[in-house]
Amino acid sequence: MSTVLHLDRITKRFGGLTANDDVTLELKNGEILALLGENGAGKTTLMNILFGHYAADEGTVNVFGQTLPPGRPRSAIQAGVGMVHQHFTLAGNLSVLDNVMLGSEPLIRVRSRRDEGRIRLLALSEKFGLKTDPDARVSGLSVGERQRVEILKALYRGARILILDEPTAVLTRTEAERLFDILRSMTRQGLSIIFISHKLSEVMAASDRIAILRGGRKVAERANSDTSPEELAELMVGSRVTRPKREAHSIGAPLLAAEEVTVHLDGKPALNNVSFTAHAGEILGIVGVSGNGQVALGALLSGVAAPATGRLTLEGREIGGLGPRAFIAAGVGRIPEDRHAEGVVGELPVWENVVLEQLATPEFSTRGFVRRSAARSHAADLIKLFDVRGATPEMRISLLSGGNMQKLILGRALAAAPKVIIANQPTRGLDEGAIAAVHAKLLAAREAGAATILITEDLEEAVDLSDRLQAIVGGRLSRPVAVEESDSRRLGLMMAGVWEN
Amino acid sequence: MRFERRANVPWALAVSAPFAAVGAALALSAALIIAAGVNPLWAYLEMLRGALGSRLAVTEMLTRAVPLILTGLAAAVAFRARFWNIGGEGQFYIGALAVAWVGHDLISGLPSAIGIAVLLVVGMAAGALLLSGPAYLRLRYGVDEVVTTLLMNFVVILFVGLMIEGPLRDPLAFGWPQSVPVDGTYRLPDLIPKTRLHIGLLIAVAVAGVVWLIFARTVFGTEARAAGFNARAAEFAGVSLPRTVIGVALLSGGLAGLAGTIEVMGVTGGVTTTMSPGFGYAGIVVAMLAALHPAGVVAAAVFVATIFVGADAMSRATGVPSFIADVIVALALLTMLAALFFSSYRIRR
Numbered sequence A: 001m002s003t004v005l006h007l008d009r010i011t012k013r014f015g016g017l018t019a020n021d022d023v024t025l026e027l028k029n030g031e032i033l034a035l036l037g038e039n040g041a042g043k044t045t046l047m048n049i050l051f052g053h054y055a056a057d058e059g060t061v062n063v064f065g066q067t068l069p070p071g072r073p074r075s076a077i078q079a080g081v082g083m084v085h086q087h088f089t090l091a092g093n094l095s096v097l098d099n100v101m102l103g104s105e106p107l108i109r110v111r112s113r114r115d116e117g118r119i120r121l122l123a124l125s126e127k128f129g130l131k132t133d134p135d136a137r138v139s140g141l142s143v144g145e146r147q148r149v150e151i152l153k154a155l156y157r158g159a160r161i162l163i164l165d166e167p168t169a170v171l172t173r174t175e176a177e178r179l180f181d182i183l184r185s186m187t188r189q190g191l192s193i194i195f196i197s198h199k200l201s202e203v204m205a206a207s208d209r210i211a212i213l214r215g216g217r218k219v220a221e222r223a224n225s226d227t228s229p230e231e232l233a234e235l236m237v238g239s240r241v242t243r244p245k246r247e248a249h250s251i252g253a254p255l256l257a258a259e260e261v262t263v264h265l266d267g268k269p270a271l272n273n274v275s276f277t278a279h280a281g282e283i284l285g286i287v288g289v290s291g292n293g294q295v296a297l298g299a300l301l302s303g304v305a306a307p308a309t310g311r312l313t314l315e316g317r318e319i320g321g322l323g324p325r326a327f328i329a330a331g332v333g334r335i336p337e338d339r340h341a342e343g344v345v346g347e348l349p350v351w352e353n354v355v356l357e358q359l360a361t362p363e364f365s366t367r368g369f370v371r372r373s374a375a376r377s378h379a380a381d382l383i384k385l386f387d388v389r390g391a392t393p394e395m396r397i398s399l400l401s402g403g404n405m406q407k408l409i410l411g412r413a414l415a416a417a418p419k420v421i422i423a424n425q426p427t428r429g430l431d432e433g434a435i436a437a438v439h440a441k442l443l444a445a446r447e448a449g450a451a452t453i454l455i456t457e458d459l460e461e462a463v464d465l466s467d468r469l470q471a472i473v474g475g476r477l478s479r480p481v482a483v484e485e486s487d488s489r490r491l492g493l494m495m496a497g498v499w500e501n
Numbered sequence B: 001m002r003f004e005r006r007a008n009v010p011w012a013l014a015v016s017a018p019f020a021a022v023g024a025a026l027a028l029s030a031a032l033i034i035a036a037g038v039n040p041l042w043a044y045l046e047m048l049r050g051a052l053g054s055r056l057a058v059t060e061m062l063t064r065a066v067p068l069i070l071t072g073l074a075a076a077v078a079f080r081a082r083f084w085n086i087g088g089e090g091q092f093y094i095g096a097l098a099v100a101w102v103g104h105d106l107i108s109g110l111p112s113a114i115g116i117a118v119l120l121v122v123g124m125a126a127g128a129l130l131l132s133g134p135a136y137l138r139l140r141y142g143v144d145e146v147v148t149t150l151l152m153n154f155v156v157i158l159f160v161g162l163m164i165e166g167p168l169r170d171p172l173a174f175g176w177p178q179s180v181p182v183d184g185t186y187r188l189p190d191l192i193p194k195t196r197l198h199i200g201l202l203i204a205v206a207v208a209g210v211v212w213l214i215f216a217r218t219v220f221g222t223e224a225r226a227a228g229f230n231a232r233a234a235e236f237a238g239v240s241l242p243r244t245v246i247g248v249a250l251l252s253g254g255l256a257g258l259a260g261t262i263e264v265m266g267v268t269g270g271v272t273t274t275m276s277p278g279f280g281y282a283g284i285v286v287a288m289l290a291a292l293h294p295a296g297v298v299a300a301a302v303f304v305a306t307i308f309v310g311a312d313a314m315s316r317a318t319g320v321p322s323f324i325a326d327v328i329v330a331l332a333l334l335t336m337l338a339a340l341f342f343s344s345y346r347i348r349r
Helices: A043-051 A073-078 A096-101 A114-128 A143-156 A173-188 A200-206 A227-238 A296-303 A325-329 A339-343 A350-358 A372-385 A401-412 A432-448 A458-466 A488-494 B011-035 B040-052 B055-080 B088-106 B112-141 B145-164 B200-217 B219-229 B231-236 B241-266 B279-289 B293-320 B323-342
Strands: A002-016 A017-028 A032-036 A058-063 A081-084 A159-163 A192-197 A207-215 A218-221 A254-265 A268-281 A283-287 A309-314 A332-333 A420-424 A451-456 A468-471 B001-007 B345-348
Touching: A002 A192, A017 A032, A017 A043, A017 A058, A017 A192, A017 A207, A017 A268, A032 A043, A032 A173, A032 A200, A043 A073, A043 A081, A043 A192, A073 A081, A073 A254, A081 A143, A081 A458, A096 A114, A096 A143, A114 A143, A114 A173, A143 A159, A143 A173, A159 A173, A159 A227, A173 A192, A173 A200, A192 A200, A200 A227, A200 B001, A207 A227, A207 B293, A227 A432, A254 A296, A254 A451, A268 A283, A268 A309, A268 A451, A283 A432, A283 A458, A283 A488, A296 A420, A296 A451, A325 A332, A325 A350, A332 A401, A339 A401, A350 A372, A350 A401, A350 B219, A372 A401, A372 B241, A401 A432, A420 A432, A432 A451, A451 A458, A468 A488, A468 B241, B011 B040, B011 B200, B011 B279, B011 B293, B011 B323, B040 B055, B040 B293, B055 B088, B055 B200, B055 B219, B055 B241, B055 B279, B055 B293, B088 B112, B088 B241, B088 B279, B112 B145, B112 B241, B200 B219, B200 B241, B200 B293, B219 B231, B219 B241, B231 B241, B241 B279, B279 B293, B279 B323, B293 B323, B323 B345
Parallel strands: A017 A218, A032 A192, A032 A207, A081 A159, A159 A192, A283 A451, A283 A468, A332 A420, A420 A451
Antiparallel strands: A002 A017, A002 A058, A207 A218, A254 A268, A254 A309, B001 B345
């Protein structure tokens, strides 16, 4: 097989950080190469260099025998490289055909060649089994369909090498399997594919060859048949990471309870008559596919949204709708679902972020003035205590990686030893090492007697951590089941909305 | 060519951005001066001489800078919290009018210092009150404050016109449309004798220090910055967004009102509908040139005042219309926006 792509000794630095360190990579014709690594290992940077979004500090990119000028996506496209980003770059108000043709036509032309475009699009869609309706508006498409449009867009521009950045991050399991079938059939038609992932199972399922990045370096390369998930995990993380185990212990008195609570978001009921009770020393897992009312539940439990009907009580006292300040004062530690949108103010330094919740308390202010040295040393303590790597109190928090940012948010929520913890998707998008750290902290808080509500779509996480589980479906909650009495079949049915009331 | 977001804007770059912007604005304006048939270097030299060439010129320039510092602070405070107060001009006039009304004979008999203090508070309160309307509409009904504050400017100026033709008309002005003057006891003392420069300059600089203190050191200021950068995260952390918006609006409106107050008490004595050559709007430019930093506001106000004051002298010497000052200041806003973009991104081949 001939080599279609050759990345030769690529090095890329961002300030003091070396994102790619002397990485060499080859792609053969008709193969699927998986680029495996934790968040921050340099996978996306490497692909952005290949595609010309970044210019490498050292090294060259060679496509079909010709060296690409650095930093020019247009040359990469012309050479036959197509990229499907993790976050789609589609215009929602335009049709599928418009999106696909956008940018591939000269700016000024009397008549757009839409008819020819349509014929080409349909031919591509037929050839690769990527079903789509050219006239459908993109905003009305599901995530899986949008991804197909992104792939078609790349193919339409003549891509013969396709790069997919974390393509399954947004897909359900069936959609992901379907995507892999499509990729497989594309390679049979002569395309070569690189996909980026940090999930071992799908790398094993879908690739011919696997290159593993760690800390910006390529640490190994394996043929799919010669390796195992265990070996890959070790190569990826550097050392073996085991998630902490939950020890059985007795649970205490009820702390946070909801009785038939309904919550409206944007005028519509998003949470319907839900009831639950979280006890001291217990983790109550709320599992479900995202989009089933988790946002409203998170808003209710963090104090942002008020119940329309029903009661939310903490130690018997009504707390629903009193606002975030009251929740914090009452001893509720909250970990938001979206750390960038809700968890941190990216432009502010680490120390201002970690004390923002408690700014008005005597610990961090006197007569309206911030006690800066107290706040800074608190931030330094949290950084040490929660093992936030590469952080200083003074740096802008947006410079931290997702995992380290999450550890700080965790620190902010847990530092005051809260009675109740609301953990909303606490490990979403984190790598194995960070997940283990987050789990350990949540379990330690459980040991210490906190009542935790864990909202997650990761079934494995829910079963690992929770004492009891409730499923969330269509804004309703199932009755709780003890985790010992649940099996995957029963949980599957619960998450599908089948339960007896 | 591509733009990459910088992880951190280097300190030197952040400071040099406004200078680059000003340089670019002057270079662009040079084209117009050439079109008017004049050597731009000569014109700029005359402009500098007019603003800085003599003791008197400098005091005139600084006198002009005082209201600009205050309206600049008003804009900077609001923009920090993403509350777009475009109504500095209206708040300036309402502050001026309130002080002329109260200061003429309503509080006569007070000692000078106390009377001045009372009037400063009255002017701030008037500006704050005026901006609380748009702030309330934004919070209660989601009405865009850009529209309401901007349109209020015209309403206020017409209201000022109504007042100075009617109840507050100065009978001693020989039919000239001017309000009754502030009682002489309550005029701001001169900073330098025999010039128009008054102690308002010290007040304005001190106020800039206070604004810096509020935003950098207090709970309210920290919360306002957080809300400005990421309202959702701030709300999640327990910051009350309505409280922040109201607080910022009162502060911003108060500062713009104070600008009008001090202009009346220090320079004009009474109110006319032409007393402001767009101080409220120029405050927006000043705030942007300063990248919303209070210390920068003082420097940027001095720059804009130099252009305004120097333009008249330049016009007399060279024949280039003094409107060129407005062009330069407007261009400086545009080039500053570009400079802010370029300093937070780096260019890659």
